[in-house]
Amino acid sequence: MPTAGNNARTALIETLNGALADHLALFVKTKNFHWHVAGPRFRDLHLLFDEQAQQILALVDVIGERVRKNGGETITSIGAVGKLTRIADEDDATLDAQAMVERLLADNRQLRERLEEVKAVSGEADDHATNGMVDDWIDQTEERIWFLSQSLK
Template sequence: MSTVTELKTPTDLERNSVRSVADALNGVLADSYALYLKTKNFHWHVTGPHFRDYHLLLDEQAAQILGTTDAIAERVRKIGGTTLKSIGHIARLQRIDDNNADFVGARDMLAELHRDNLKLVEYLREAKEAVDAAGDNATGGMLDDWTDQAEKRAWFLFASMQEG
């Protein structure tokens, strides 16, 4: 029988800082997966006169969100933390609400995703406070980039909802 030992990843962050940064990033990671799946759900189910435009927009946004998840998880591991392990783990940490409705109108989809991206911006800024307090400059820079991406997604969604 083998014994499991904790991986001692070298880092200059203090142990408590690793924990606070990992916790903040794991929350953002769970929210990113929730937002990704909701965006894909709406991509799959959007209908109406702007179907093609919305379908493509949501697919692009979902790909961008999914593209951040590996970088978030790898950053947690790089500083010596552990990250999400299952859908159940995501469900316990996510703050972005699921949408299991049988039908959602296209404009309501865009409005909901607009709000959710703005929530993610808020959560990214909270995480930034935690990493700044830990002196983790590298993670701070990454969070700045992810915040900019979420703000741009929110802007595109808002602009897409406006009348001609």
């Protein structure tokens, strides 16, 4: 548990919950695209989107537990996810593969920015565990960005 003041801890919990909401929203969007991708790139993108969705989902519990270990409460509902996430909804199941890749690329870049905020705020809160863990979360996000950007070439 961090030793910094209550304001720093509160900011960390809020930022972690935002990152948690982003991961949940990005998981749903990535799975949506996994289910609905079509066209000549179907197999490759279907598999890529599934791999990325599983990677994103694997961090949900880890982030939620960081919130709890810092004395906070995690988000509790789909409504809370909607309020806190920066990942835009996508209800169009007819997007072409190119648009799907472009949107996931932009969303992962947005998530990377959020994780940079977690990195900064965890440092201010003297939460060395979260600060160290977030490096791995950023690395995973950068790998997804790389794979998605390479699939646009």
